Amino acid sequence: MPQAIPIIPGPQVVPSAVCFKCQVCCRFPEQDSFLRPYLTEDEIRQAVTHGIPSSSLPDHRGSQIEVVRHPTDEGFLCPAFDPITQHCHIYEVRPLDCQLYPFALMWNAQHDWVVLGWDTLCPFLLEQADGDRPLTGGAPPTTMLTLPKALMEQAQRVATYLESDNVLNALAGHPRLVTPFQPDVVVLQTLDRLTATLRSSNMRDTR
Incomplete structure (x- = not known):
């Protein structure tokens, strides 16, 4: 269980x-x-x-x-x-799905790596982000938008949490917690342990 x-x-x-x-x-x-x-x-x-x-x-x-x-x-x-x-x-x-937001846990566009990102549809994060030009046509490249240090540190804590043993086991039992790719989400990092766990379990169910 x-x-x-x-x-x-x-x-x-x-x-x-x-x-x-x-x-x-x-x-x-x-x-x-x-x-x-x-x-x-x-x-x-x-x-x-x-x-x-x-x-x-x-x-x-x-x-x-x-x-x-x-x-x-x-x-x-x-x-x-x-x-x-x-x-x-x-x-x-x-x-967990609600706790994570405005961070997002999803497959990348190729559906071969699980990634952590942040949602540009969140008005608060968008205001906090340091961008060179306004958003057009969805999320821009990560080089254009950077979150403040405190938010990046929290993102790292979330990533570490998601790849902890207890959470990995829970996510393996509920792979639908990992959403399909979302074009409005700026990818922060890949989650290698979680990707390997879902691959080894052959669990790539999506919503």
């Missing part, structure tokens, strides 16, 4: 005051968006205990959450998200 995934170490990347004003996280343009959070078996139990309907997670062995239609606007919302207060009902037990 896959192990429970420990909490990511280090500070929250995006300040709460910024999160509460953001119009990006927890919202999805399509009902079947591949970016919907994936929850492991243990995370599903915790989410249901904290009030998420079990019907929102169709496979209790591990599942992407079923989003709901926005009550007053276009698109869809995570059922744990309150669009009025901008708060998450399960924040204290939010799954």
Whole structure:
């Protein structure tokens, strides 16, 4: 049975005051968006205990959450998200998929290496990034956008965490936590141990 995934170490990347004003996280343009959070078996139990309907997670062995239609606007919302207060009902037990953001765990474009990157759709990180010219046509090359030292240090802590033994074992049991390639994500580094683990297990399932 896959192990429970420990909490990511280090500070929250995006300040709460910024999160509460953001119009990006927890919202999805399509009902079947591949970016919907994936929850492991243990995370599903915790989410249901904290009030998420079990019907929102169709496979209790591990599942992407079923989003709901926005009550007053276009698109869809995570059922744990309150669009009025901008708060998450399960924040204290939010799954790894949500803890990671605005960092992203994904396969590269060739689908042969697992990489860690940061999402240029996050307004906070985009403001923090040092770029020579504005974004056009999706994420620019990494040479154009550089995160501040503190954020790069947190990214390294996250990478080390993801390649720790306990987390590797959990990810091997839930390979769908690694998303397909996202063109808006700036790649920071490859995750060699995780790539080797998924290769050896022949686990390259995608969402």
